[in-house]
Amino acid sequence: MATDVAFDARHRGAPGLAHGGAISAACDDLFGFVLYLVQEIAVTRTLTVNYLAPVPLGQPHRITARLQRRQGRRLHLEATGTGHDDVTRFTAEALFLVVDREHFTPHGADADVLAMFNRPPEHR
Ligand SMILES: CCCCC/C=C\C/C=C\C/C=C\C/C=C\CCCC(=O)SCCNC(=O)CCNC(=O)[C@H](O)C(C)(C)COP(=O)(O)OP(=O)(O)OC[C@H]1O[C@@H](n2cnc3c(N)ncnc32)[C@H](O)[C@@H]1OP(=O)(O)O
Incomplete structure (x- = not known):
């Protein structure tokens, strides 16, 4: 699973540079999409x-x-x-733990939880 991301002013940390939290979120988010490939319901335990x-x-x-x-x-x-210059600027490792569907049902609307299992959340 791969995505192309260019961090912008919304993700600024130090001048001209991406904030580490934004980089971390991008990795966690993409890991979330890998779950649809492996067809497992799981959540991040460590990142x-x-x-x-x-x-x-x-x-x-x-x-x-x-x-x-x-x-x-x-x-x-x-x-x-x-990067496009072939420089690897970050790597990430995560432990996800498989959960059952009921993990989500106390918190989100039933229809939203069901929709999440059927298709990845939409991102802008
Ligand atoms: C069909 C396809 C569906 C695909 C979609 C499915 C899910 C998608 C998820 C989210 C989708 C929403 C938006 C998508 C966008 C991005 C998603 C990115 C992912 C996230 O952003 S997600 C949010 C952040 N995340 C959390 O909100 C988790 C909060 N957390 C908890 O809810 C609990 O913490 C829980 C349930 C995780 C575990 O709780 P628990 O009580 O069930 O489990 P427990 O603690 O007992 O650990 C069980 C076994 O793991 C071992 N273990 C634990 N820690 C370890 C470590 N560090 N190293 C090695 N082993 C470890 C233990 O030793 C034990 O091992 P053993 O079973 O052998 O004893």
Whole structure:
């Protein structure tokens, strides 16, 4: 699973650079999309981001994420973020834990929860 993202002024940390939290969110979000490929309902338990180099705003980066291995309820995911200049500026590792549908039902409207299982959430 891959996505191309160019962080912009909304994601600014230091001048001209992406905020680490925005980078982390992008990785977590893409991991969420991998779940639709592996057809498992799971949520993030831990997320580790390795910030290898500053990420300049406005420069597209390709984030590639995959399931590295699974061990019972544990899904180990990994991601890499690489610029068009072939420089890998961040990597991420996450532990997702498989949950049942009832994990979500106390919090969201039934129709919204059902829709989430049927298709990935829409992103702008
Ligand atoms: C059909 C396709 C459907 C696809 C969609 C499905 C889901 C999508 C999810 C969200 C979709 C919404 C929007 C999409 C956009 C982005 C999504 C990104 C993902 C997220 O943004 S999601 C939000 C942030 N996330 C949370 O909101 C989680 C809050 N959290 C909890 O709700 C609980 O924490 C829970 C339920 C996770 C676990 O609670 P629990 O009580 O069930 O489990 P417990 O703690 O007992 O651990 C069980 C076993 O994992 C082992 N274990 C634990 N920690 C470990 C570690 N660090 N290392 C190694 N092992 C570990 C234990 O040792 C034990 O192992 P054992 O079973 O062998 O004893």
